[in-house]
Amino acid sequence: MDTMAGFMAPTASGSDLHSNLSSTMAATSSSSLSSLTDYSTYPLVRHGDRTYFRDPENVYPLPCDLPEIHRQSLRTLMLLRVLGGPFCNPHLTNNPPKRILEIACGSGLWSGLCHEYFARRGQPNVAFAGIDVISIAPDLRKQGMNWQFKRHDLRRPRLPFPDDYFDFVFIKDAGMCPSSPAQSASGLAEPLRVLKSGGILEVWDSDWSFRSLLPNPAPARKTTSKEQEIADTTATYTFSPATPFTRAQNKFLVDYNSWVEKSFDRRKLTALPCATIGLSFNSEVDLLEKVDSRRVAIPLGELRWERDGQGKDSKGRPRKALTPEQISIRRTALLTTIQMIEGLEPLLMESSGKGRDEWDRWWAAMTADLLQKGGLASGECLEVSAWWGRKK
Numbered sequence: 001m002d003t004m005a006g007f008m009a010p011t012a013s014g015s016d017l018h019s020n021l022s023s024t025m026a027a028t029s030s031s032s033l034s035s036l037t038d039y040s041t042y043p044l045v046r047h048g049d050r051t052y053f054r055d056p057e058n059v060y061p062l063p064c065d066l067p068e069i070h071r072q073s074l075r076t077l078m079l080l081r082v083l084g085g086p087f088c089n090p091h092l093t094n095n096p097p098k099r100i101l102e103i104a105c106g107s108g109l110w111s112g113l114c115h116e117y118f119a120r121r122g123q124p125n126v127a128f129a130g131i132d133v134i135s136i137a138p139d140l141r142k143q144g145m146n147w148q149f150k151r152h153d154l155r156r157p158r159l160p161f162p163d164d165y166f167d168f169v170f171i172k173d174a175g176m177c178p179s180s181p182a183q184s185a186s187g188l189a190e191p192l193r194v195l196k197s198g199g200i201l202e203v204w205d206s207d208w209s210f211r212s213l214l215p216n217p218a219p220a221r222k223t224t225s226k227e228q229e230i231a232d233t234t235a236t237y238t239f240s241p242a243t244p245f246t247r248a249q250n251k252f253l254v255d256y257n258s259w260v261e262k263s264f265d266r267r268k269l270t271a272l273p274c275a276t277i278g279l280s281f282n283s284e285v286d287l288l289e290k291v292d293s294r295r296v297a298i299p300l301g302e303l304r305w306e307r308d309g310q311g312k313d314s315k316g317r318p319r320k321a322l323t324p325e326q327i328s329i330r331r332t333a334l335l336t337t338i339q340m341i342e343g344l345e346p347l348l349m350e351s352s353g354k355g356r357d358e359w360d361r362w363w364a365a366m367t368a369d370l371l372q373k374g375g376l377a378s379g380e381c382l383e384v385s386a387w388w389g390r391k392k
Helices: 014-028 066-083 109-120 189-193 225-234 251-266 273-282 324-343 345-352 356-371
Strands: 044-047 050-053 099-103 127-132 146-151 166-172 195-206 211-213 245-247 288-299 380-391
Touching (some): 066 109, 066 225, 066 288, 066 324, 099 109, 109 127, 166 189, 189 195, 195 273, 211 380, 225 324, 251 356, 273 288, 345 356
Parallel strands (some): 099 127, 099 166, 127 146, 166 195
Antiparallel strands (some): 044 050, 195 380, 211 245, 288 380
8 A cells, every 4th residue: 555655756846836826926916907807817816925816706715825735735645645545446546547637736736646656557658637727737747747737717618628538537625616516516517528438537525614523433334444444544534424423622613614604605615515526426327337435534633532542443442542644644634724724814804703913813822722732632623535436
């Protein structure tokens, strides 16, 4: 099984990403009058010390800047570790695709890591395509990849590819995009159109509000031995709709949950994309077969019932103390969560009604509680999910 270290080879330098973002920001900063309404050529705007999309009709709420790219990169590496690789569909391991499309590819990190995965298995010539609303991905051809990037706004009605073109279509962390499978009932229509018969569609995402896992949940019923081995090794928990959760206990995450749900409602977004994506897959019974999923809860800290020796592993044995790698995975989940909350600051300040001074006090108290005072011992976790299916 690949370890997290196996996915750490860089696929893009920080200077490449910074150069791409800087050129986009330079265009945005143009004094031309045409830039006022030309959101395609001049897509970004500064708010404080962060950069966001400036199109008022684009409700995507996270920043588009180097700190956010770094956050997404950390999240991607963590997901590859807790899910066991760059994809979950078992068919692809021994049946490598010829053409792969990554939708909302961002920096192209997942595509680069997936290329490395197949190259290590003797398949270095898999063709990759990436699309996103702005161009920040470096030219991965310089690193030996068969790669093309197309700038594309998912709000457009059609993807810029012909029917039945790709063997594998992958979408990750696009739950805040208004036209994604998480937000639109027809969100799978275009990915399925460009997918060949027999091709694989796979979507990864995480919920934006938080719950607490109750002590010693049983493994999800359909979990394979390999999936459970990964969960045990990473000290994460497989779960299903039957797994017992309760509302978040940490007072700061309770605040955050209420604010993000209120703000997302205003923007007609869901803070629970995982449920929506699952429904999207299950509604495509005429086009998809062998639909399956994996859901994993990553605790944001050491849980009280683990620390007190009451925790049980998947075989009912007492859980051992967390290893350095397991602690690192949870710290990464927590860090990327705090960074996400930071990126949502304008939205959360608006929905909370807090002014700058009041917000700064709340932020300082929250980070101290989550990072220093052990405020996440009650089961608060990041819920991540993957769905896949094969086109008939």
